Amino acid sequence: MQSGHRLLTSCGIAALSGALYALAYPPLGWWPLVFPGIAGFLIALRGHKGPNTLAIGLLFGFTSAAIGLSWLWHVFGSVAVQLWCVLALFPMVFGYLRNLAASRGLSGWKLAAFTTAVWTASEFVRGELFWLKFPWQGAGVAVGPNLLLPWIGVYGVGALTVLASSLLSSRKWLPALALVALLIGATLVRMPVSQSDSPLRVAGLQFEGVTLTEFLKESRKLPDDIDHVVWPEYAIPYDIRKHPRDHGFVTDLCNERDITLTFGTQLREETGNRWRNIALTIDPSGTRGEHTKVHTVHFFNDGVPGESALPVQTRDGKIGTPVCFDCDYQDVTRRMTLAGAGMFIVPIMDALTWTARQQQQHARLFRIRACENARWMFVCASSGVSQIIDPAGTVHGRLETGKQQALVGTIHSSTKLTFFTRIGWLTPWVLLAAATIWTLALAVAKQPAPHLPAA
Numbered sequence: 001m002q003s004g005h006r007l008l009t010s011c012g013i014a015a016l017s018g019a020l021y022a023l024a025y026p027p028l029g030w031w032p033l034v035f036p037g038i039a040g041f042l043i044a045l046r047g048h049k050g051p052n053t054l055a056i057g058l059l060f061g062f063t064s065a066a067i068g069l070s071w072l073w074h075v076f077g078s079v080a081v082q083l084w085c086v087l088a089l090f091p092m093v094f095g096y097l098r099n100l101a102a103s104r105g106l107s108g109w110k111l112a113a114f115t116t117a118v119w120t121a122s123e124f125v126r127g128e129l130f131w132l133k134f135p136w137q138g139a140g141v142a143v144g145p146n147l148l149l150p151w152i153g154v155y156g157v158g159a160l161t162v163l164a165s166s167l168l169s170s171r172k173w174l175p176a177l178a179l180v181a182l183l184i185g186a187t188l189v190r191m192p193v194s195q196s197d198s199p200l201r202v203a204g205l206q207f208e209g210v211t212l213t214e215f216l217k218e219s220r221k222l223p224d225d226i227d228h229v230v231w232p233e234y235a236i237p238y239d240i241r242k243h244p245r246d247h248g249f250v251t252d253l254c255n256e257r258d259i260t261l262t263f264g265t266q267l268r269e270e271t272g273n274r275w276r277n278i279a280l281t282i283d284p285s286g287t288r289g290e291h292t293k294v295h296t297v298h299f300f301n302d303g304v305p306g307e308s309a310l311p312v313q314t315r316d317g318k319i320g321t322p323v324c325f326d327c328d329y330q331d332v333t334r335r336m337t338l339a340g341a342g343m344f345i346v347p348i349m350d351a352l353t354w355t356a357r358q359q360q361q362h363a364r365l366f367r368i369r370a371c372e373n374a375r376w377m378f379v380c381a382s383s384g385v386s387q388i389i390d391p392a393g394t395v396h397g398r399l400e401t402g403k404q405q406a407l408v409g410t411i412h413s414s415t416k417l418t419f420f421t422r423i424g425w426l427t428p429w430v431l432l433a434a435a436t437i438w439t440l441a442l443a444v445a446k447q448p449a450p451h452l453p454a455a
Contacts, residue, residue, distance in 0.1 A: 007052050013044040014056045018063030024142040025068050026360035031187075034142040035180060037064070038165035042115065045095050046169075049103065057095030061088030068137055071358040076299070086132060090122045097439055104442045112166040114438055120159040121435035124428035128329060132298060135328055136361060144364060145393020146186035149371040150418035153330060155428035157183070190392045191374075196412040200316050202345065202388075203408045204230040204380030206399045208352055212236060212246055215263075216253055222406060226259060227316060230380035233264035233324045233349035239275070240265050255284045260314050262321055264347040266303065267292070277303035279321040279347050281312045288314050293323035294332050311341035317413050320375075324348035327369045328362075330425060337373040337421050342413030344370070344377040352383040356401040359384045367393040372425075374418045376411035 021037030023030055041060045045053060065084040072080035101114045119139070127135030135141070140149075140158030148157050160179055167176035203226045205218050215231055222229065240247050254261050260283040267290065268275040277293040292306025302325075309332045311318040320341030326332040327346060336344070346366065350359045363385040370377040371393035379387050384401030388409040397409040418424070 007048070007055075010044040010048060010052075010056055011059055013040050014060040015063045017041040017044060018060040019067055021060075021064045021142075022068030022137075025137065026364055027357050031142045031144060032180075032184070034139055034161055035165050035168060038119075038139065038162055039169040041091070041095075042098070042166060042169040045099055046102075049099060053095050053099045054092050057092035058088050060095070061091035064091075064137065071355045071361075074353060074355050075358070087126070087134060087137075090126045094118055094122045100439075101442055104445050106442075108170070108172075112163060112170065112172075114435075115166040116159050116163040117431045117435040117438060119162045120155055120428060121432040123158060124155055124432055128331075128428070133295070133329070136365070141364060141368065143183060143187060145367045145371040146183070147189055147191055148183075148186045149368060149393070150191070150374055150420050150424075152424050152427045153372050153420045154368050155431070156424065157186075159427070159431060190394060193390045193392050193394075194412070194414065194416075196342075196414065198316070199410045199412050200228055200343065201226050201408070201410055202228045202230065202378045203406050204232075204378060204386050205406050206232070206381055206384065206386045207235075207404050208232070208382040212249065216249055218406065219253055219261075220257070222257075223408065226257070226408070228260045228262065228314075228345065229257075230345055230347060230378060231261070231263035232380050232382040233277070233279075233347040234382070235263045235347070236265040238266055239268040240280070242268065250282065251284075251286075254282055258284060260288070260316065262312075262319075262345050262347060264323065264349065275303050276306060277323060279323050281314060281319070281321060283315060288312050289321075291321045291323065293326060295325045295329055297325050309335035310339050311336050317342050320344040322346055324350075328365050330369070330372065333369045333373055333375075334421055334425055337375060337417065341375065342415060343411050344375055346377060346379045348379060349382045350384065352402060356384070359401050363387060367395065372418065372420045374416060374421075375414060378409070378411050380407070
């Protein structure tokens with residue numbers, strides 16, 4: 001009876017912790033709630049074994065996913081419940097492994113280090129390696145843009161967040177509060193942002209479900225000093241190069257306004273039904289380049305994924321043109337930066353029916369990518385959120401969900417490479433290796449004998 005009451009109490013703490021964890025993300029965005037969210041989950045796990053541990057982990061994971069990612073219901077309907085369950089499997093496995101470590105005698109700093117490694121490895125597998133690839137609810141994503149991102153990336157920031165939470169749960173107040181203060185300070189202090197001698201004036205048209213005629217009409221209304229125009233992903237939902245008349249209209253616009261234009265369209269292969277979702281860049285001289293979307297959206301007909309991540313050489317230098325979901329992950333923008341991209345122009349498509357919650361959470365990821373690589377980023381969405389982001393992750397211009405208008409602003413080019421772009425991106429790989437080796441060592445280790453009082 002007492003054991004059942006303790007399990008019920010732990011389940012209640014796990015559910016409450018999952019709710020707090022979810023509220024750390026937009027639209028509420030009270031990111032310091034991530035600390036009690038994780039710490040409460042660790043406290044709920046304490047003292048449990050076997051099926052009880054699995055149940056507590058599953059409850060925490062499902063609660064945080066169902067509350068924080070409630071918008072999945074608007075996208076997939078009742079299938080969202082299955083997706084929440086899949087996402088909940090990762091906290092469930094994490095909880096089992098952490099309690100395995102505790103049963104093998106780990107405690108104090110060693111248990112906190114193991115907790116950090118396994119949690120980060122779990123997030124990394126779920127976000128970048130698992131077939132579903134869902135990076136939206138990582139601990140570092142909750143923290144948002146900060147001074148540490150250009151060094152250790154979002155997974156490294158998440159690891160520090162988990163370490164602080166683990167120390168809080170074990171009442172190691174001084175080091176825990178020091179880490180919390182470090183993370184809060186890193187979000188409040190902004191790194192200096194350099195500006196180039198040749199700023200680029202960019203305009204993006206946030207329109208959903210309109211024709212090419214409307215895009216052409218609104219582009220002609222833009223100010224005369226615009227250098228680069230952006231239309232959203234799927235602005236032209238067919239292979240425009242197979243339609244000479246429409247392609248001519250677009251080319252005429254570039255010649256008439258003397259602009260470079262980047263927009264979402266398709267590239268269909270000569271044989272078969274295979275096609276690619278691309279960002280096409282053209283100017284008065286013709287096609288300057290294209291980028292095929294590398295990370296296509298799960299469960300959608302989003303084309304054949306690309307493999308390369310190279311910037312486009314334009315009149316204004318090398319510009320990275322990742323497409324929407326590409327920026328949910330750390331690899332495409334990082335590879336483009338290494339290949340010489342001095343700035344990013346990103347067409348995206350977030351449907352209006354997916355709700356503002358989805359779009360506000362998605363907008364956070366673009367700010368993180370800009371900050372990791374210290375690059376200006378201009379994001380043009382179909383229905384929101386379009387934004388102009390500087391290398392510190394600060395937003396200089398923004399169009400909210402549902403607004404159908406132009407976003408105009410200035411971005412700058414840079415050649416500096418951050419530590420993250422060069423080496424720091426390996427942080428989650430190092431922690432994944434450490435977690436794997438440590439877990440295997442604990443699995444084969446003998447469980448310590450229980451301490452018996454002296455006769």
